[in-house]
Amino acid sequence: MSNQSYDPRVNRLKLGNADDPIKVEEGENWNVYEVFHQEKRGAHHEHVGCVHAPDPQLALVFAKEQFGRRKKCVNLWVVRSADILAFDLEDEDMFANNLEKTYRDASGFKVMDKINKFKGEAVKPPKA
């Protein structure tokens, strides 16, 4: 029986069996919360790290000083790490052949000529 952690990243490591399984009860440990930082209003929230906290409110309070006090920040999200669903590491092979499917890349798609032409037209004064 493997040790169960409330941090899913620890569980994903599959640290193996322990002789004396440690059972972690809900509320016994603080939770890990993932922190997402928003640099300006309307921008995506980007993952910046995590904090330990006993509840979501204190997670936000902590996140503000860990991640919101240096660079520009207008908002933060916190999400309990355990509430994030992720693939197992062993399922990485699902993504293995991506690099061979270059026909799915947009890199061969030449549009800059069209864009520049369009921009050139846009600066012309409107016809009377």
Add this chain to the structure above:
Amino acid sequence: MNAALQKAITTLITSMADDALILGHRNSEWTGLGPIMEEDIAFSSMAQDKIGHAWALYRILQEHLGGEDPDQFAFMRAAKDFTCCHLAELPIGGYDFSLMRHFLFDHAEAVRYESLQQCSFEPLQQLSKKVKGELKYHTLHADAWLLQLCRGGEESRQRMQAALDRCFPLAAGIFEPGPQDALLADAGIYPGEQALYDKWLNTIYPLLVNASLNLPDPAEVAPQYGGRYGNHTPHLQALLQEMGEVFRLDPTAGW
């Protein structure tokens, strides 16, 4: 501005600045010792904010009211020339005491700076706008911890109640009235200590009820006054000794 009003505003600002400097220094003593890393960083950062508030206030004294250089004023004065309240002076004790002090003091600050948003003395009015967001965070932090610890089992709640019982008379001493209050109120500087005290009680009461704490009956409590007149606990002298130790090695050094 006449000389009497200038003196009254100087008295008010000096008290506010001394409170912020002394409590900021006290709270910084938790740096590296906080209960968990995240809280250590948050509490240290708020201690820095307080010292920033003190600096901004000392600057107003210097630039607008003929005061001294902020560093000289902060580090070279004798204890009897400080006008901080006793609440700010006391040693950090346990985290229950320090958090309760932080909760009571920062709500008092929030109420005070909110009243200064209508201040007729422009530098104070501008500062009140600048610190608004910081104080919002400080009280959010204090409120979140208060709930957390008061709902963390009976022992935890009892310790917070004991901390409240100890801190309340001290916190009431923040609002020590002075002879300048009426003049400042008439001049539209701020409404005076009694008005702020009433507003503060109305702010903290529902928060304490929500955390299942009993606010001591304010009518039965003797506020711990004296700080605004330069009468201090012995702890202030020791703090000043330590805080100014490096500065006094060479008070004219450039930093």
